[in-house]
Amino acid sequence: xxxxxxxxxxxxxxxxxxxxxxxxxxxxxxxxxxxxxxxxxxxxxxxxxxxxxxxxxxxxxxxxxxxxxxxxxxxxxxxxxxxxxxxxxxxxxxxxxxxxxxxxxxxxxxxxxxxxxxxxxxx
Amino acid sequence: xxxxxxxxxxxxxxxxxxxxxxxxxxxxxxxxxxxxxxxxxxxxxxxxxxxxxxxxxxxxxxxxxxxxxxxxxxxxxxxxxxxxxxxxxxxxxxxxxxxxxxxxxxxxxxxxxxxxxxxxxxxxxxxxxxxxxxxxxxxxxxxxxxxxxxxxxxxxxxxxxxxxxxxxxxxxx
Amino acid sequence: xxxxxxxxxxxxxxxxxxxxxxxxxxxxxxxxxxxxxxxxxxxxxxxxxxxxxxxxxxxxxxxxxxxxxxxxxxxxxxxxxxxxxxxxxxxxxxxxxxxxxxxxxxxxxxxxxxxxxxxxxxxxxxxxxxxxxxxxxxxxxxxxxxxxxxxxxxxxxxxxxxxxxxxxxxxxxxxxxxxxxxxxxxxxxxxxxxxxxxxxxxxxxxxxxxxxxxxxxxxxxxxxxxxxxxxxxxxxxxxxxxxxxxxxxxxxxxxxxxxxxxxxxxxxxxxxxxxxxxxxxxxxxxxxxxxxxxxxxxxxxxxxxxxxxxxxxxxxxxxxxxxxxxxxxxxxxxxxxxxxxxxxxxxxxxxxxxxxxxxxxxxxxxxxxxxxxxxxxxxxxxxxxxxxxxxxxxxxxxxxxxxxxxxxxxxxxxxxxxxxxxxxxxxxxxxxxxxxxxxxxxxxxxxxxxxxxxxxxxxxxxxxxxxxxxxxxxxxxxxxxxxxxxxxxxxxxxxxxxxxxxxxxxxxxxxxxxxxxxxxxxxxxxxxxxxxxxxxxxxxxxxxxxxxxxxxxxxxxxxxxxxxxxxxxxxxxxxxxxxxxxxxxxxxxxxxxxxxxxxxxxxxxxxxxxxxxxxxxxxxxxxxxxxx
Numbered sequence: 001x002x003x004x005x006x007x008x009x010x011x012x013x014x015x016x017x018x019x020x021x022x023x024x025x026x027x028x029x030x031x032x033x034x035x036x037x038x039x040x041x042x043x044x045x046x047x048x049x050x051x052x053x054x055x056x057x058x059x060x061x062x063x064x065x066x067x068x069x070x071x072x073x074x075x076x077x078x079x080x081x082x083x084x085x086x087x088x089x090x091x092x093x094x095x096x097x098x099x100x101x102x103x104x105x106x107x108x109x110x111x112x113x114x115x116x117x118x119x120x121x122x123x
Numbered sequence: 124x125x126x127x128x129x130x131x132x133x134x135x136x137x138x139x140x141x142x143x144x145x146x147x148x149x150x151x152x153x154x155x156x157x158x159x160x161x162x163x164x165x166x167x168x169x170x171x172x173x174x175x176x177x178x179x180x181x182x183x184x185x186x187x188x189x190x191x192x193x194x195x196x197x198x199x200x201x202x203x204x205x206x207x208x209x210x211x212x213x214x215x216x217x218x219x220x221x222x223x224x225x226x227x228x229x230x231x232x233x234x235x236x237x238x239x240x241x242x243x244x245x246x247x248x249x250x251x252x253x254x255x256x257x258x259x260x261x262x263x264x265x266x267x268x269x270x271x272x273x274x275x276x277x278x279x280x281x282x283x284x285x286x287x288x289x290x291x292x293x294x295x296x
Numbered sequence: 297x298x299x300x301x302x303x304x305x306x307x308x309x310x311x312x313x314x315x316x317x318x319x320x321x322x323x324x325x326x327x328x329x330x331x332x333x334x335x336x337x338x339x340x341x342x343x344x345x346x347x348x349x350x351x352x353x354x355x356x357x358x359x360x361x362x363x364x365x366x367x368x369x370x371x372x373x374x375x376x377x378x379x380x381x382x383x384x385x386x387x388x389x390x391x392x393x394x395x396x397x398x399x400x401x402x403x404x405x406x407x408x409x410x411x412x413x414x415x416x417x418x419x420x421x422x423x424x425x426x427x428x429x430x431x432x433x434x435x436x437x438x439x440x441x442x443x444x445x446x447x448x449x450x451x452x453x454x455x456x457x458x459x460x461x462x463x464x465x466x467x468x469x470x471x472x473x474x475x476x477x478x479x480x481x482x483x484x485x486x487x488x489x490x491x492x493x494x495x496x497x498x499x500x501x502x503x504x505x506x507x508x509x510x511x512x513x514x515x516x517x518x519x520x521x522x523x524x525x526x527x528x529x530x531x532x533x534x535x536x537x538x539x540x541x542x543x544x545x546x547x548x549x550x551x552x553x554x555x556x557x558x559x560x561x562x563x564x565x566x567x568x569x570x571x572x573x574x575x576x577x578x579x580x581x582x583x584x585x586x587x588x589x590x591x592x593x594x595x596x597x598x599x600x601x602x603x604x605x606x607x608x609x610x611x612x613x614x615x616x617x618x619x620x621x622x623x624x625x626x627x628x629x630x631x632x633x634x635x636x637x638x639x640x641x642x643x644x645x646x647x648x649x650x651x652x653x654x655x656x657x658x659x660x661x662x663x664x665x666x667x668x669x670x671x672x673x674x675x676x677x678x679x680x681x682x683x684x685x686x687x688x689x690x691x692x693x694x695x696x697x698x699x700x701x702x703x704x705x706x707x708x709x710x711x712x713x714x715x716x717x718x719x720x721x722x723x724x725x726x727x728x729x730x731x732x733x734x735x736x737x738x739x740x741x742x743x744x745x746x747x748x749x750x751x752x753x754x755x756x757x758x759x760x761x762x763x764x765x766x767x768x769x770x771x772x773x774x775x776x777x778x779x780x781x782x783x784x785x786x787x788x789x790x791x792x793x794x795x796x797x798x799x800x801x802x803x804x805x806x807x808x809x810x811x812x813x814x815x816x817x818x819x820x821x822x823x824x825x826x827x828x829x830x831x832x833x834x835x836x837x838x839x840x841x842x843x844x845x846x847x848x849x850x851x852x853x854x855x856x857x858x859x860x861x862x863x864x865x866x867x868x869x870x871x872x873x874x875x876x877x878x879x880x881x882x883x884x885x886x887x888x889x890x891x892x893x894x895x896x897x898x899x900x901x902x903x904x905x906x907x908x909x910x911x912x913x914x915x916x917x918x919x920x921x922x923x924x
Contacts, residue, residue, distance in 0.1 A: 023798075030799065037682050039261045042154060043539060045684070048532040050881050050890070052226050053262055056252025063253060081259040082156045088684025095679055099669045103691055107658040114650050118640045130627045134620065141616045147594050147671045148608045154680050198884060226884070 303353020310346035383467035390443035421489035456858030473518030479511025484580035544586035648706030730756035779912025785905035
């Protein structure tokens with residue numbers, strides 16, 4: 001118990017001593033703009049793009065952060081405005097569950113084949 | 124026997140992939156956001172291009188049945204081609220044509236209007252492009268039809284055409 | 297004009313020889329001679345020779361700026377430096393396909409010369425299968441993308457090459473990458489031939505290993521060059537964007553890496569033969585799918601290529617014919633003897649290689665599904681989504697942990713079986729050392745999340761284990777030690793680079809300054825310089841650190857005239873510890889610039905470690921003796 005609270009304190013202090021709040025804000029802003037796709041130059045993220053649209057989106061992100069919205073609320077706002085396409089992080093829903101599940105399913109199947117076919121069970 | 128089943132399953136699978144990819148080739152790979160209609164305008168504040176007075180969306184969208192909001196900028200080449208259409212549209216008296224000047228230098232914007240004429244009832248500024256994002260716009264030019272309840276009822280991406288002008292006139296009749 | 301004519305007719309001659317090989321080698325296949333007829337060699341040589349002449353003809357047309365040639369007209373300009381005139385030859389669709397063809401014909405010729413210890417029938421079958429691919433490419437080239445279209449009147453000036461493609465790393469990136477892709481075609485043909493001839497054995501494994509390693513070396517190096525180009529030229533400070541075009545080169549890489557581990561088991565223990573064949577087929581199919589996805593324009597990418605649906609359909613049909621063809625051959629000819637399956641002890645080298653394949657296949661499936669899922673979703677339900685970096689991070693990073701762990705332990709296990717008790721104390725000790733080191737480091741930089749912390753720990757483990765192996769192991773497999781060491785260094789550099797990078801984006805006028813961390817960045821002046829094919833605006837920046845040391849950085853904006861385009865060139869100051877990256881962009885209608893300053897630790901180590909990884913692969917080509 002003592003040890004865990006001690007560890008917790010260490011973690012918290014680490015988290016906050018490292019960055020001042022302005023830099024922290026910049027970090028979140030950059031992170032969000034990296035995960036948002038630019039509608040004008042469609043191969044790039046808003047972070048990487050210099051188009052007018054991307055610049056506006058960056059300003060919007062800034063504004064929303066100052067209004068007190070958190071990261072997810074900002075994604076939701078942008079998705080509401082422009083559709084799910086704008087986010088590089090696809091949601092988990094009935095259209096995308098195959099995307100998320102299939103690789104893991106293949107991993108499990110692969111593991112099962114390896115175990116059944118090749119590995120000697122007893123040590 | 125077992126091999127044959129696996130083979131036919133694989134062949135079916137790859138045929139399926141082939142058909143999907145073949146169809147995918149004909150789709151455009153450019154994403155255009157859906158036109159969301161029946162969406163109510165978010166409140167915003169702006170300034171008038173000429174008078175520099177602060178003005179809120181509530182003050183802009185009053186006293187008319189329909190409003191046409193046109194996003195433009197002096198640096199935008201297609202806007203130049205679109206401008207005569209807007210001048211023609213300004214003859215329609217049942218609408219208020221509002222210009223939203225997108226990320227522009229006011230000096231250049233005024234020069235543009237002097238040169239090509241002013242179809243707008245009012246021009247408001249969107250220096251940072253934030254109002255446009257609130258509207259769900261992606262760039263210039265772009266045009267929205269808004270009704271008296273401040274609902275977006277139609278949206279045109281890119282330059283207005285003769286056809287879209289007719290459509291606007293039909294809706295706002 | 298002359299070069300153009302010669303190029304065109306040699307291409308047709310080359311096509312003629314590629315068809316001529318077929319009847320000649322079939323005749324040779326069924327006769328009783330033990331050796332391949334010299335005729336086959338010479339025809340194969342002529343096939344290569346004429347494609348080479350044709351390619352040289354195209355290069356000459358580029359060098360002489362013969363704008364009557366449509367490809368030259370579309371992609372070159374008289375004011376371009378010579379290097380980029382030459383690299384412009386393969387910087388476009390038609391020329392790059394001709395390069396594919398050149399490498400295809402070269403590789404099959406080398407294969408014929410080099411494989412004389414192998415059975416005749418197997419060699420001829422490989423040649424025949426390879427000819428199917430070569431003829432396919434000939435048809436594709438002549439039918440949909442002829443690099444030798446001539447038109448009159450001859451224009452005075454060309455359209456120019458996209459400025460962001462004018463970069464030394466990109467000049468050699470496509471040829472290197474193609475050597476990797478095409479190498480995998482040899483593996484494909486030879487494994488099918490070996491299936492038909494029942495030649496899948498440790499002898500075959502030993503022989504094909506050369507091609508696997510050669511392709512792997514070129515593919516790895518090619519991917520690295522592309523990444524270097526993205527870092528220096530695209531001006532965003534990133535080096536990997538999980539863009540479809542990048543993913544497409546990564547997919548055959550996963551497959552090939554799995555194959556080069558798997559082939560060792562086949563060579564040593566004559567096991568996993570079916571799996572080896574499946575991997576051999578899959579590697580080339582993935583290379584081909586890559587060409588399809590990139591060239592057809594079905595995907596939306598930063599790296600825009602000129603595209604044309606007709607070409608897409610051709611490659612798609614060709615790709616599926618090859619897939620069906622190889623499926624039929626595999627199922628008809630390959631008979632796996634079920635009784636012969638030997639079970640593997642879980643604590644053995646074989647098992648660890650199986651685990652390696654298991655994880656690599658998982659990574660492959662993540663990248664493959666992530667890349668093509670949007671296409672499938674759109675066709676089946678007309679909904680558009682984007683799959684980007686967050687998806688790949690979420691599914692790949694957690695699985696890297698066990699992967700790296702097996703990678704550390706695996707090479708220290710014996711073939712067949714190892715005893716737990718006999719596992720050396722050094723392995724445990726290395727773990728303790730890495731635990732200590734990562735704890736100290738995490739203490740220094742702060743908590744970085746649970747997964748990252750464990751990842752740092754296991755990567756250090758691999759790092760120390762390979763160092764230990766280098767000095768202490770009795771049977772040194774330098775190839776494996778180098779490449780595993782390189783890989784651990786690569787993951788470490790990427791990890792610390794992404795965790796410790798810091799940046800500031802700011803709008804700045806000339807004469808202004810800003811402070812960042814403990815440095816002050818001063819925007820002193822701008823100057824304008826005229827160059828041969830572009831005008832540049834150079835910003836003079838000074839960076840002052842706490843000890844008042846100055847560093848000068850000069851990012852640049854280039855305004856190219858042909859085609860008209862503005863690019864920003866970052867200025868990067870590289871040291872062993874970090875890169876300082878400064879780039880500026882124009883802001884329309886304002887007198888200030890958008891300035892982006894980044895400090896990226898250990899950036900150079902990402903390239904160094906990849907080079908070590910490649911050297912590891914290279915060493916295996918000379919390695920004769922193996923550990924027991």
